[in-house]
Amino acid sequence: MTGAAVIEARGVGRVLPGPVPVTLVRDIDMTVREAEFVAVTGPSGSGKSSLLYLLGLLDHPTSGRILLDGEDTTALDERGLADTRLRKIGFVFQFHFLLPEFTVLGNVMVPMRRLGRLSETAMRERAEGLLADFGLADQMTKRPDQVSGGQRQRVAIARALANRPRVILCDEPTGNLDTHSSANVFEIFAGLVHAQGATIVAVTHDLDFAAGTDRRIHLVDGRIVEDGPNRGAPAAAGTVAAS
Amino acid sequence: MAIDFSIALTHLRNRRRQTAVSVMGVALGVGFFVAVSSLMRGSERDFIEKLVDSAPHITVKDEYRQPPLQPVERLYGAGAVSLRSLKPRDEVRGIRNYKAKLEVLSRLDGVAVAPALLGQVILRYGAKDMSATLNGIEPARERLVTQLVDDMIVGALDDLETTANGIIIGRSLAGKLKAGVGDNISVISTAGVVRKMKVVGLFSTGVVAIDEGTVYALIKKAQVLLDRPQTANRLRLRLAEPNGALALAADIEARVGYLAESWQEANEDVLSVLVIRNAIMYSIVGAILVVASFGIFNIISTVVLEKTRDIAILKSMGFNAGDIRRIFLIEGVLVGIAGSVLGWVIGYGMLAGLATIQFKPPGFTEEQGFPLYEGVDQYLIAGGFALLSATLAAYLPARRASALRPVDILRGAA
Ligand SMILES: Nc1ncnc2c1ncn2[C@@H]1O[C@H](COP(=O)(O)OP(=O)(O)OP(=O)(O)O)[C@@H](O)[C@H]1O
Ligand SMILES: [Mg+2]
Numbered sequence A: 001m002t003g004a005a006v007i008e009a010r011g012v013g014r015v016l017p018g019p020v021p022v023t024l025v026r027d028i029d030m031t032v033r034e035a036e037f038v039a040v041t042g043p044s045g046s047g048k049s050s051l052l053y054l055l056g057l058l059d060h061p062t063s064g065r066i067l068l069d070g071e072d073t074t075a076l077d078e079r080g081l082a083d084t085r086l087r088k089i090g091f092v093f094q095f096h097f098l099l100p101e102f103t104v105l106g107n108v109m110v111p112m113r114r115l116g117r118l119s120e121t122a123m124r125e126r127a128e129g130l131l132a133d134f135g136l137a138d139q140m141t142k143r144p145d146q147v148s149g150g151q152r153q154r155v156a157i158a159r160a161l162a163n164r165p166r167v168i169l170c171d172e173p174t175g176n177l178d179t180h181s182s183a184n185v186f187e188i189f190a191g192l193v194h195a196q197g198a199t200i201v202a203v204t205h206d207l208d209f210a211a212g213t214d215r216r217i218h219l220v221d222g223r224i225v226e227d228g229p230n231r232g233a234p235a236a237a238g239t240v241a242a243s
Numbered sequence B: 001m002a003i004d005f006s007i008a009l010t011h012l013r014n015r016r017r018q019t020a021v022s023v024m025g026v027a028l029g030v031g032f033f034v035a036v037s038s039l040m041r042g043s044e045r046d047f048i049e050k051l052v053d054s055a056p057h058i059t060v061k062d063e064y065r066q067p068p069l070q071p072v073e074r075l076y077g078a079g080a081v082s083l084r085s086l087k088p089r090d091e092v093r094g095i096r097n098y099k100a101k102l103e104v105l106s107r108l109d110g111v112a113v114a115p116a117l118l119g120q121v122i123l124r125y126g127a128k129d130m131s132a133t134l135n136g137i138e139p140a141r142e143r144l145v146t147q148l149v150d151d152m153i154v155g156a157l158d159d160l161e162t163t164a165n166g167i168i169i170g171r172s173l174a175g176k177l178k179a180g181v182g183d184n185i186s187v188i189s190t191a192g193v194v195r196k197m198k199v200v201g202l203f204s205t206g207v208v209a210i211d212e213g214t215v216y217a218l219i220k221k222a223q224v225l226l227d228r229p230q231t232a233n234r235l236r237l238r239l240a241e242p243n244g245a246l247a248l249a250a251d252i253e254a255r256v257g258y259l260a261e262s263w264q265e266a267n268e269d270v271l272s273v274l275v276i277r278n279a280i281m282y283s284i285v286g287a288i289l290v291v292a293s294f295g296i297f298n299i300i301s302t303v304v305l306e307k308t309r310d311i312a313i314l315k316s317m318g319f320n321a322g323d324i325r326r327i328f329l330i331e332g333v334l335v336g337i338a339g340s341v342l343g344w345v346i347g348y349g350m351l352a353g354l355a356t357i358q359f360k361p362p363g364f365t366e367e368q369g370f371p372l373y374e375g376v377d378q379y380l381i382a383g384g385f386a387l388l389s390a391t392l393a394a395y396l397p398a399r400r401a402s403a404l405r406p407v408d409i410l411r412g413a414a
Helices: A048-055 A078-088 A104-115 A120-133 A149-161 A179-196 A207-212 A237-241 B003-013 B016-054 B071-076 B098-106 B139-145 B171-177 B208-213 B219-225 B242-256 B268-306 B308-317 B321-356 B377-403 B406-413
Strands: A005-016 A022-033 A037-041 A063-068 A089-092 A167-171 A200-203 A215-220 A223-229 B058-061 B111-125 B128-137 B152-154 B166-170 B184-189 B194-203 B214-218 B234-239 B260-262
Touching: A005 A048, A022 A048, A022 A223, A037 A048, A037 A179, A037 A207, A048 A167, A048 A200, A048 B406, A078 A089, A078 A104, A078 B308, A078 B321, A089 A149, A089 B308, A104 A120, A104 A149, A104 B003, A104 B308, A120 A149, A149 A167, A149 A179, A167 A179, A179 A200, A179 A207, B003 B016, B003 B321, B016 B268, B016 B321, B016 B377, B058 B242, B098 B111, B098 B234, B098 B242, B111 B139, B111 B171, B111 B219, B128 B139, B128 B171, B128 B208, B128 B219, B139 B234, B166 B171, B166 B208, B171 B194, B171 B208, B194 B219, B208 B214, B214 B219, B234 B242, B242 B260, B268 B308, B268 B321, B268 B377, B308 B321, B308 B406, B321 B377
Parallel strands: A037 A200, A037 A215, A089 A167, A167 A200, B128 B214, B166 B194
Antiparallel strands: A005 A022, A005 A063, A215 A223, B058 B234, B058 B260, B111 B128, B111 B184, B111 B234, B152 B194, B166 B214, B184 B194
């Protein structure tokens, strides 16, 4: 583990205020480094999604700090956080969340157009390249509802990669896919990490998926109970099975 | 194309029918605004033109704006004793030395002036008595100042000069008296003088009160009848530039001392009615646009509701609250622009249609069209107003969209 730190969580906790405050996560200390492929596992309700939203700057911790590329994000306002997400973070969710009115190609171009760094042609070329890499070269002019679930998820991954983010955060990226499509998505992620040095943090229930990553973080009740290199074996059977 | 703009466009394109209805609502508002505004301003202009045309632009009367100080007040005005029931000094009525004033005024640039002596008379013909206001005039000057020449339907103004004791009366008065041109009628003045006068002409202004209550004779005859030798009690002015009447009237009043009334002052009540009329009509038309903005509010609120997931994913991608708000504001503005342009076409079409309509209102002898105002400014006002209300209508849902928290939506969807 020698790469530079991309995301660091320092004593992060998140409590939802209310008559009965709900603790989503607590005492999270972790560092995700460049070119790491991290699986976050844990039983349902253990706070995996909550942790991912915090790492992705979609939610604010109520205690502790999140650092991105060594920079503290605590002081950033809504605009600053959005801008950081735009430039440095790519999300892939269980549901593809593609914009239904745009074509596959158009969807991949949305983040690039918002960033506005590339020319129209350069954006198009990049989007086409990404889609071709994922075997979607002949699907580009279709609309999301005209392609399969597995294809949609690959479009979502292409979109997450569009602005060359520092880290890709995934919440159950294969949760909605059949075995074949799941394997395909896993291969794409593994290829990105190992061939291109991408950094990926993936929340997953999928044992095969989790087993294939380099590192596993296991959450129970909003706390990290296990964090270490993956040796290919599933984590303690009881905790994973419970999910 | 900017991404927020193209997202906004796809939202509208995907709701063609709803968008079309909203656009149509705005378009009707704008169209009616243009049509009504054109009619209102056209008829107002027409009305004011007639008003300005039919009456003298400034009338100098033998009255004062402030009652003159009585000699005793001038002497003891600041005294400790207040004086009541004074018998006012008998002023000789009429404009003093009117001929000199007439000369001075007629030398002003772009001003024509005519003197008149007005007094009450009773006309008697056969068994009929009718009261009227006698206008003693100088025909040569009168024709430059009033429309009497144009209003003559039988005889001519100059017949007053050529016929001894000639009188011109209104057509309706003639009808009531059952007298016609050439008949001799008795004219009895408040000074007790009685003269036989010969009807030499009839006029018709279209205004019954004038046609029944006004008669014209030479000013010299009027001075005799009313026993007011060498006086006039009105100086009537016609200006080349009627809009300057207000200022010039004040100037004249300051110089001659007598009350000088501009046409604006004389018609203050009518002009204020016009203002009220405009306010009422524009509020009604404005209401159409308000209804139209509810349509816009409705469509954009619906889009926001349907698009919460998209909003969440856009925010997770790095769109900030301002971007999201802009997307939905653009939608409102697009509906506003499309509606305005379509509304201009509708309004223009309605004006073209109105312009072809000819009708004959009662009392008019010729076919009339609607007086229409065709200025571009009313299109701009309508469009600007539509755009403003569209933006305001979009603002509330846009703000709600921008405040959505992506985490809440992602959690709910997952
Ligand atoms: N808005 C909320 N109000 C109350 N409790 C909440 C709220 N959001 C989350 N929780 C609770 O916080 C805990 C963590 O939720 P989170 O979604 O992070 O779990 P998770 O590990 O992602 O679960 P899953 O595997 O089912 O997706 C859960 O017990 C959940 O019920
Ligand atoms: Mg979850």
